[in-house]
Amino acid sequence: MSFLEKLFNLDNKNIIITGAGSGNGKAISIGLSKLNCNLIICDNNKKNLNATYDKIKKNNKNCMKFLFDLNYVEQIENFIINLKKKKLKIDVLINNAGISLPSKLIEYPLDKWEKTYKINLRAPFILSTRISKIMKKNNSASIVNITSLGAYQGFPNNISYISSKGALRQMTKALAYDLSKFKIRVNSICPGYIKTRMTKISQKNTSLSKQRINSTLLKRWGKSEDLLGAIIYLSSEASSFVTGAEIIVDGGWLSKGE
Numbered sequence: 001m002s003f004l005e006k007l008f009n010l011d012n013k014n015i016i017i018t019g020a021g022s023g024n025g026k027a028i029s030i031g032l033s034k035l036n037c038n039l040i041i042c043d044n045n046k047k048n049l050n051a052t053y054d055k056i057k058k059n060n061k062n063c064m065k066f067l068f069d070l071n072y073v074e075q076i077e078n079f080i081i082n083l084k085k086k087k088l089k090i091d092v093l094i095n096n097a098g099i100s101l102p103s104k105l106i107e108y109p110l111d112k113w114e115k116t117y118k119i120n121l122r123a124p125f126i127l128s129t130r131i132s133k134i135m136k137k138n139n140s141a142s143i144v145n146i147t148s149l150g151a152y153q154g155f156p157n158n159i160s161y162i163s164s165k166g167a168l169r170q171m172t173k174a175l176a177y178d179l180s181k182f183k184i185r186v187n188s189i190c191p192g193y194i195k196t197r198m199t200k201i202s203q204k205n206t207s208l209s210k211q212r213i214n215s216t217l218l219k220r221w222g223k224s225e226d227l228l229g230a231i232i233y234l235s236s237e238a239s240s241f242v243t244g245a246e247i248i249v250d251g252g253w254l255s256k257g258e
Contacts, residue, residue, distance in 0.1 A: 217252025
């Protein structure tokens with residue numbers, strides 16, 4: 001094994017990925033499957049989850065799938081009970097699952113606010129705090145939260161998404177502080193506009209898509225695969241002295257000064 005391979009080595013690491021059935025979660029799962037780690041993929045859509053699972057099995061036989069809905073605390077807790085029953089050592093948790101439910105501010109429905117909060121903030125909180133109890137036996141582990149440009153900037157007609165991602169960004173720092181005594185590192189990745197199902201309205205709108213492109217320094221939309229480098233870095237020992245930090249993968253959106 002070369003120095004570089006050893007530095008970013010994920011061999012036999014047990015990695016949980018939520019929202020693995022589509023979008024960024026699917027790309028992350030398929031990418032990691034090529035690195036000899038043991039994947040635990042989760043989603044609430046059976047068809048999508050099975051499709052990702054089948055794709056992964058072509059590269060890596062060491063994959064488990066769990067179908068459950070992050071809206072429901074009892075389903076999350078049952079998932080964690082199953083992990084404990086299998087006596088699995090958990091090395092990495094990637095809180096990727098997220099939803100966006102836009103609506104005009106003065107008409108914003110309470111049920112959309114609550115659903116967004118449950119998926120984007122409450123679920124990562126429950127998973128991180130409960131699974132860290134398993135992780136603390138390892139003497140080394142990593143939690144990665146996927147935030148958003150919305151954690152930094154205001155965007156129109158999506159207050160629940162903006163608020164939840166901003167809170168997740170801060171929760172990352174709080175978790176990093178409290179879990180440091182167990183040598184569990186907690187960091188986040190902030191994606192820019194990525195071509196996924198969540199952004200399809202912007203993609204199809206010619207003027208809006210052009211505006212998104214022009215807001216970046218690299219003058220293009222992001223791809224889900226663009227997140228893989230940061231994921232691998234934060235999941236491996238290459239980032240052993242990194243915690244409470246955030247890697248921005250936005251094509252230069254936040255750095256653009258005009």
